[in-house]
Amino acid sequence: MKRFAFFELIVAFRFMREGLMQTLLIILGVGLGGGVIVFMSALLSGLQANVVRRTLNYQAPIRILPPDQVARPLRAVEGAEIAAQVQPRSQRLRSIDQWQKIRDQIERTPDVVAVTPVVAGPGFALRGDASKSVTITGIEPESYFRVIALDEKIVAGRHDIGPLDIVIGTELAKDLGANVGDKFRLATAVGANATLTVIGLFDFGNKGANERNVYVALRSAQNLLDLVGGASAIEVKVRDPFAAETIAQTIRGGTDLQVESWIVTNAQFFTAMRAQILTNTLIRLFVGLTVALGIASVLVVSVIQKQKEIGILRAMGASRGQVLRVFLIQGGAVALAGSVLGSALAWTFLLAWRELARNPDGTLMFIVEIEPSLFAIAMVTATLVGILAAATPARRAARLDPVVAIRS
Amino acid sequence: MHKSYGVGTPVELEVLHGIDLVLERGEFTALVGPSGSGKTTLLNLIGLLDRPNAGRLFIEGQETGGLGEEDITRLRGRSIGFVFQYHYLLPAFTALENVMMPILAARGRPDDEMRATAATLLDRVGLTPWRDSKATEISGGQQQRVAIARALAMNPALVLADEPSGNLDTASADGVFDVLREINETSRTTFLIVTHDPRLAQRCDRIVELVDGRIVSDRPNAHVLRSSSG
Numbered sequence: 198m199k200r201f202a203f204f205e206l207i208v209a210f211r212f213m214r215e216g217l218m219q220t221l222l223i224i225l226g227v228g229l230g231g232g233v234i235v236f237m238s239a240l241l242s243g244l245q246a247n248v249v250r251r252t253l254n255y256q257a258p259i260r261i262l263p264p265d266q267v268a269r270p271l272r273a274v275e276g277a278e279i280a281a282q283v284q285p286r287s288q289r290l291r292s293i294d295q296w297q298k299i300r301d302q303i304e305r306t307p308d309v310v311a312v313t314p315v316v317a318g319p320g321f322a323l324r325g326d327a328s329k330s331v332t333i334t335g336i337e338p339e340s341y342f343r344v345i346a347l348d349e350k351i352v353a354g355r356h357d358i359g360p361l362d363i364v365i366g367t368e369l370a371k372d373l374g375a376n377v378g379d380k381f382r383l384a385t386a387v388g389a390n391a392t393l394t395v396i397g398l399f400d401f402g403n404k405g406a407n408e409r410n411v412y413v414a415l416r417s418a419q420n421l422l423d424l425v426g427g428a429s430a431i432e433v434k435v436r437d438p439f440a441a442e443t444i445a446q447t448i449r450g451g452t453d454l455q456v457e458s459w460i461v462t463n464a465q466f467f468t469a470m471r472a473q474i475l476t477n478t479l480i481r482l483f484v485g486l487t488v489a490l491g492i493a494s495v496l497v498v499s500v501i502q503k504q505k506e507i508g509i510l511r512a513m514g515a516s517r518g519q520v521l522r523v524f525l526i527q528g529g530a531v532a533l534a535g536s537v538l539g540s541a542l543a544w545t546f547l548l549a550w551r552e553l554a555r556n557p558d559g560t561l562m563f564i565v566e567i568e569p570s571l572f573a574i575a576m577v578t579a580t581l582v583g584i585l586a587a588a589t590p591a592r593r594a595a596r597l598d599p600v601v602a603i604r605s
Numbered sequence: 606m607h608k609s610y611g612v613g614t615p616v617e618l619e620v621l622h623g624i625d626l627v628l629e630r631g632e633f634t635a636l637v638g639p640s641g642s643g644k645t646t647l648l649n650l651i652g653l654l655d656r657p658n659a660g661r662l663f664i665e666g667q668e669t670g671g672l673g674e675e676d677i678t679r680l681r682g683r684s685i686g687f688v689f690q691y692h693y694l695l696p697a698f699t700a701l702e703n704v705m706m707p708i709l710a711a712r713g714r715p716d717d718e719m720r721a722t723a724a725t726l727l728d729r730v731g732l733t734p735w736r737d738s739k740a741t742e743i744s745g746g747q748q749q750r751v752a753i754a755r756a757l758a759m760n761p762a763l764v765l766a767d768e769p770s771g772n773l774d775t776a777s778a779d780g781v782f783d784v785l786r787e788i789n790e791t792s793r794t795t796f797l798i799v800t801h802d803p804r805l806a807q808r809c810d811r812i813v814e815l816v817d818g819r820i821v822s823d824r825p826n827a828h829v830l831r832s833s834s835g
Contacts, residue, residue: 203714211697509693512654513707513755514682516675600654603689 202522208510209526216499220531223495227535227579230488232542234481235575239547241477243565245470249438252463255406257344257432258441260462261303261448262455263293290318292427293454300431302451308436308444311343314428316418322365322411324373324381331369331411333383335418344434347399347412353377354397358414363393366407367400383411387423488535488579489586492528496590500524500597507594508602517595524591525584532583533576540572606660608646620646622818623660630762631793633786635806635826638815644799645767647815651797652765653681665762682711686756688766688785692748694740700751701727701736707758726754730784746777753784757794764788766798770805782808 213220268286293299296314304312316335321328338358342348347364348356354377358364363383365375375381375395384390393413401407419425435444438459445458460467500507507520547565608621620643628634628651636644649655650662653669662669664684672680686707694703704723709715727736730750735743740751749769756764766785770778782805789796800806807826814822 204709207709207715208695211695215697505693506695509687509689509695510706510710511678512652512681512687513710514678514759515710516678519710600649603693 202519202526204515205519205522205526209523209530212499212503212523213527213530216502219495219499223491223531224535224538226491227488227532227583228538228542230484230491231536231539231575231579232546233484233539235540235543235571236546236550237477237481238575239543239565239567239571240550241474242568242571244473246566248466248470251402252459252466253438254350255345255401255403255410256459256462258435258438258459259433259445259448260457261293261299261431261433262429262457263291264453264455266291290422290424290429292316292424292429293431296428296431299452299454300428303431303433303448306444306448308440309433310436311340311434313337313340313344313432314415314430315341315432316415316422316424316427316429318385318418318422318424318429320383320385320411320421322369322373322381322383324375324379327373329369329372329408331365331383332409333385333418333421334410334412335415335422336412337415341432344432350399350401351397352400354395356397358396358412360414360417361391361393362396362414364397364399364412365395366410367398368404368407369409369411370395370398372408383413383421385421385423387421389421389423391417391421393417485582488532489582492531492583492586493589495531496524496528496587497593499527500590500594503594504597504602507597508599511597511599512603520597521591521595524594525587528583528585528587528591529580530583532579532586535583536576536579539579540575543575544572606647606650606657606662608643608650608655609658612658619658620818621650621657624815624818624820626813626820626823628763628795628797630795631789632811633789633796633809634798634811634813635809636797636799636813636815637801637803637806642815643818644815648765648767648797648799651763652685652687653677679711682707683759684762686759686761686764688749688752688756688764688769690768690771692740692745692752694748694751694755696739696741699737699739700732700743700747703740703751704754704758707755711759723754723758726757727751729757729788730754744777746773746780749773749777749781750784753781753788757788757792760792761794763795763797766796768799768801771801778802778805 265288266286268283300312300314303309314337318333320331320333322331336358338356342356351364352367354364356364370376373381377395377398380392380394382390382392399407401410413421415428419427422429433448435441441458442460445456445461449456510520511517544567547567551565606621606624607619609617609619611617624647636647638644646655650657653664664680667680669677669680695706698706701720701723704726705715705719708719708722712719724733724736727733730753732747732750732754735747740748743751749772753769764785769785770781773781785796785798786808788794798805798809806812809826811823811825813820
């Protein structure tokens with residue numbers, strides 16, 4: 198016969214109220230520890246999401262390039278010595294063979310959301326005395342905007358790029374002293390050049406990208422980079438950015454093309470992120486451990502203080518299980534109360550952090566999204582940890598011999 | 606029953622050497638003897654707080670030797686009430702709640718019936734005005750009376766009292782004793798009371814004397830028998 202633990206609840210809460218100071222102090226302790234854990238978790242996931250979002254602002258999750266050209270040594274001829282030293286070949290800008298076919302093929306790959314061909318290469322932006330080296334990207338606006346939301350990053354002007362139009366970043370506009378409607382000359386190493394009209398300015402929230410990237414029509418870039426009819430790369434957007442590498446491997450399997458996922462090209466970032474997750478997790482783990490030990494030590498003291506009362510409860514018919522539960526409930530309740538306090542503290546910190554952590558220009562450094570689920574998880578976890586921490590003292594209390602407990 | 610401490614160690618000590626005792630229902634018995642004679646040990650054995658090394662114990666006709674920990678606890682809660690020298694009330698609870706506690710432990714959730722039972726018991730020990738006072742806010746004699754009411758909460762067949770008035774002044778001690786006697790007479794509850802006070806022992810129906818772990822005398826108390834029957 199299972200009875201609901203009213204007796205245990207009543208006794209547990211009276212015991213906690215009796216040692217009110219102790220109870221409040223440990224709740225405060227759990228609250229501070231829990232607050233740090235929740236705050237760090239929110240910060241970490243916020244940071245991660247922000248960096249990911251920013252990187253993928255101007256970088257496609259997967260990029261497909263033509264295979265590298267390699268110099269092959271001559272085949273050995275009978276009776277003749279061949280020089281063993283092979284100089285690596287310099288890579289010229291080339292088009293992907295039959296890129297239309299490959300594009301269509303990739304479009305059919307599962308989890309691929311959008312595919313777009315680009316022609317990308319180096320060039321110079323020249324205006325008056327200013328000359329700036331830039332990366333020219335020739336795009337098919339319609340499909341390109343589905344991969345990279347350039348159209349949403351336009352801060353001035355338009356984004357419907359025509360044959361004689363160019364869209365540049367805010368930084369480059371500043372450097373060239375050009376604004377929407379102004380013209381400048383774009384030159385490339387193959388000797389081609391064109392005078393283009395600035396129709397829009399974009400801001401990716403990244404200085405490098407705002408300074409370097411310029412976007413022209415695919416046809417213009419083909420002419421400027423001497424790749425008529427070609428595409429130097431195919432950019433692919435996938436549903437889950439973190440699955441990019443797996444999808445890249447699938448694509449790689451079917452061709453001899455180079456398929457780069459952003460996970461590989463940003464290996465450094467991912468290494469840093471992993472290190473951060475690791476240290477963050479370690480800190481949270483140790484804070485959690487400290488909190489658990491705090492709860493355990495308070496309950497150990499409480500069991501010793503209440504030895505006689507436990508003895509009398511046992512003498513008058515309370516079972517070992519009931520005594521055990523009285524202390525488990527205390528552990529769980531203290532942890533739950535502490536985690537509620539901790540969540541409130543973390544919430545406050547996060548709001549403050551959001552206001553305080555700003556870029557030099559006053560914009561928010563990153564947006565920390567406060568997820569209610571995080572607090573729910575924190576509370577459930579804390580309660581379980583509290584019950585676990587209470588296990589040892591509670592078992593000690595349950596095992597007390599009533600005779601010894603009363604007599605001591 | 607035999608009881609030894611430190612079994613298997615060099616300091617093994619037998620404190621009870623073959624105790625043979627029958628308590629009849631409704632008896633009001635005093636257990637007397639010098640310090641260290643084994644009175645409390647015997648009380649703990651009878652109260653199922655401890656187990657004998659040899660011998661058997663029957664509570665209401667039930668042999669207790671073969672019972673497991675849970676059954677012992679349940680039997681103890683149902684059949685035996687304890688009053689100790691010190692009251693051991695739970696300081697976090699009121700007088701009424703302390704009396705309710707054994708019933709609550711047995712049944713799990715509080716109800717009006719157990720509240721009423723506790724109130725009646727407090728009334729019997731004359732503490733109705735203090736029922737909502739914290740256990741720490743009342744006098745020593747009153748605390749001991751709350752402890753008696755608590756011992757009676759489950760309407761036990763047997764109440765074991767270990768020097769119930771040992772910590773009290775004479776007037777309070779007499780008052781506590783009167784309460785015990787009155788309950789014994791109205792409810793036919795069996796009492797076994799350890800006492801050092803010959804004056805109080807003289808007010809019991811039967812006096813069992815324990816010396817060095819043996820019963821040296823076990824006699825009805827003629828004086829009380831005469832006065833209660835007459």
